[in-house]
Amino acid sequence: MDHETPTVRLIYMTLLSAAVWLALASLYGVTIAVKLWMPEFLPYELASFGRLRPIHTGGVLLGWLTLALVGLAILVVYRTSRRPIWSPRLGWIGLGLMNAALIAGTVTLHLGITRGPLEYREWVTPVAVLMAAGILCHGWNLLQTLIHRRVEEMYISNAFILGGFVWLPTLYVIAYLPGFDRGVEHMVIQGYYMHVILGLWFTPMAIGITYWSLPRLLQKPIYSYSLGVVAFWSNLVFYTMIGAHHFVLSPTPWWLQSIAVLLGVGMMIPVWSTVFNFSFTMVGSWAVIRREPAAWFILAGTINYGLASLQGSLQALRDFSQITHFTHYTVAHAHWAAYGFASFFVFGAVYALLPRLTAVVDRATIRPYAAWHFRFALAGITIYFVSMTISGTVQGMRWSAGLPFVASLDGVSPYMFARAIGGGLMAASHFIFLWCVWQLRPAAEPARGPIPVGPETQAPE
Ligand code: HEM
Numbered sequence: 001m002d003h004e005t006p007t008v009r010l011i012y013m014t015l016l017s018a019a020v021w022l023a024l025a026s027l028y029g030v031t032i033a034v035k036l037w038m039p040e041f042l043p044y045e046l047a048s049f050g051r052l053r054p055i056h057t058g059g060v061l062l063g064w065l066t067l068a069l070v071g072l073a074i075l076v077v078y079r080t081s082r083r084p085i086w087s088p089r090l091g092w093i094g095l096g097l098m099n100a101a102l103i104a105g106t107v108t109l110h111l112g113i114t115r116g117p118l119e120y121r122e123w124v125t126p127v128a129v130l131m132a133a134g135i136l137c138h139g140w141n142l143l144q145t146l147i148h149r150r151v152e153e154m155y156i157s158n159a160f161i162l163g164g165f166v167w168l169p170t171l172y173v174i175a176y177l178p179g180f181d182r183g184v185e186h187m188v189i190q191g192y193y194m195h196v197i198l199g200l201w202f203t204p205m206a207i208g209i210t211y212w213s214l215p216r217l218l219q220k221p222i223y224s225y226s227l228g229v230v231a232f233w234s235n236l237v238f239y240t241m242i243g244a245h246h247f248v249l250s251p252t253p254w255w256l257q258s259i260a261v262l263l264g265v266g267m268m269i270p271v272w273s274t275v276f277n278f279s280f281t282m283v284g285s286w287a288v289i290r291r292e293p294a295a296w297f298i299l300a301g302t303i304n305y306g307l308a309s310l311q312g313s314l315q316a317l318r319d320f321s322q323i324t325h326f327t328h329y330t331v332a333h334a335h336w337a338a339y340g341f342a343s344f345f346v347f348g349a350v351y352a353l354l355p356r357l358t359a360v361v362d363r364a365t366i367r368p369y370a371a372w373h374f375r376f377a378l379a380g381i382t383i384y385f386v387s388m389t390i391s392g393t394v395q396g397m398r399w400s401a402g403l404p405f406v407a408s409l410d411g412v413s414p415y416m417f418a419r420a421i422g423g424g425l426m427a428a429s430h431f432i433f434l435w436c437v438w439q440l441r442p443a444a445e446p447a448r449g450p451i452p453v454g455p456e457t458q459a460p461e
């Protein structure tokens with residue numbers, strides 16, 4: 001076994017775990033989508049909507065996205081530091097703890113053991129502690145690897161990754177601090193946690209990883225390093241204080257809401273810095289982009305990031321929120337961003353980087369399957385987004401017109417059906433993805449290329 005093999009195995013198993021959680025959580029997603037269309041479907045306590053919904057959100061956000069981002073972060077740090085991971089053993093402990101938390105979280109929620117209506121933090125505290133311990137193991141491991149890197153310069157991806165590993169534990173602790181779970185305090189902390197996990201964990205991690213996967217894939221340097229630095233710092237400044245935009249027109253302080261609305265507009269600086277940077281990097285590489293499904297995911301993810309964020313800034317405006325808040329419109333935005341942007345960047349990075357790493361099959365073997373994955377995923381999220389956007393608008397307009405609640409339910413039933421179909425396509429694409437990841441498992445002695453990837457030159461591998 002060469003000295004890089006333990007690192008490669010750790011990365012692979014982390015990505016495989018993520019793909020398994022994605023497939024599983026998608027089945028929960030389709031089930032709750034069908035339940036919202038046909039409420040009598042699976043009328044059992046263990047499978048009630050209230051139990052399955054947090055299992056779905058925990059599964060996709062903490063199982064799929066978080067594990068996948070951790071796996072890719074290890075890969076990026078290992079390649080850009082030009083050395084294997086500091087402690088593969090600590091990495092395995094981290095992976096074990098995270099998977100244990102995910103299993104425990106799924107089982108306890110099925111049994112109805114929960115902290116209550118605290119979105120994305122429904123797991124009881126001991127389960128959350130397991131997850132946090134896993135994240136800390138990985139964070140420490142990556143920090144040590146970077147400290148002991150074999151190049152002087154630190155590549156821009158690593159700033160985003162280190163930032164993510166500092167911010168996630170901080171906000172997770174705040175989210176679980178006792179004493180803030182009632183009244184207005186509850187809403188302020190809920191808004192803070194809900195958006196900061198999106199903005200200071202998923203967003204910087206997905207972007208940081210793409211700062212590595214895109215130049216690798218296109219075999220050329222990123223368009224501008226400075227735009228990356230602008231995006232990193234402005235994201236930190238603006239995202240930290242926009243959590244209150246989840247509850248505009250609520251009893252939370254008016255000034256807090258106003259700051260959130262204003263900084264939501266400011267978010268256009270980091271968002272468009274990234275969108276332009278990735279787009280200009282892609283200009284001139286159309287031959288690769290046409291050929292590689294990994295590039296399709298990154299291109300679509302870049303467009304989705306820009307547009308879904310623009311939509312987010314609009315949703316935060318009071319006049320807009322008055323119509324769309326509490327409706328399916330928010331669910332459409334949530335999936336467009338968390339799936340169309342963050343998950344698409346992850347899919348792109350896995351297809352771009354994993355074949356190089358494990359080198360068991362030629363990338364061309366996987367390409368047709370990855371292409372079908374892309375087509376199903378794009379068709380699925382488009383149907384999902386369009387149906388939920390129309391449905392949310394119908395709901396909001398009917399409520400604003402003073403119609404009884406039940407009138408809004410009658411109006412949206414066909415859209416619920418369409419969402420279940422779109423979600424079914426997305427779920428099918430995730431089984432193709434799982435199959436591709438399985439095909440890319442490392443051989444006993446992988447024939448990898450050497451590490452010499454200079455971040456300072458960003459020369460092709
Ligand atoms: C600049 C960028 C963004 C802004 C200004 C923004 C704004 C908003 C606003 C105002 C809401 C609340 C809507 C309501 O409840 O009425 C919301 C919800 C949401 N956003 Fe964003 N968004 C942005 C980017 C993103 C990104 C990048 C992601 C994912 C990675 C994301 C994921 C979500 C999710 C999951 C929700 C639903 C939260 C919930 O109520 O459960 N957003 N966003």
Ligand code: HEM
Nearest residue numbers: 026029030032033057060330331334338339343423426427
């Ligand atoms: C595979 C197909 C999927 C289906 C059918 C599906 C379906 C659903 C449904 C029915 C809900 C509940 C909406 C409600 O309470 O009104 C939901 C919530 C949510 N799902 Fe999915 N989902 C899927 C995949 C994903 C993926 C891959 C992600 C993230 C990467 C994701 C992130 C979320 C989030 C953040 C929420 C909470 C949204 C909010 O409160 O506004 N879903 N999903």
